[in-house]
Amino acid sequence: MKILRSWTNKHIDAKLANYLKCRRLLPGYENAPIGFRFTTSGMDSHFRAALQERFKELRRAHPDLDLRLEIAD
Secondary structure (H helix, E strand, O other): OHHHHHHHHHHHHHHHHHHHHHHHHOOOOOOOOEEEEEOOOOOOHHHHHHHHHHHHHHHHHOOOOOEEEEEOO
16 A cells, blocks of 8 residues: 555655646636546556545545546546
């Protein structure tokens, strides 16, 4: 589970923080949705569950943010 948390911290949390910083600088995008799309099918079920849990946590931390997660089946 530590490896999955480390991965989400690096690839989700860090990117989300950068998107939030950048969209303040782009007129018209201040409230744009932020989405993460995983397009390869057959994702490991433990990885999928960790991603979904992290996104739930992030949505609770940022209730006014339109945060989207799309995972291919």
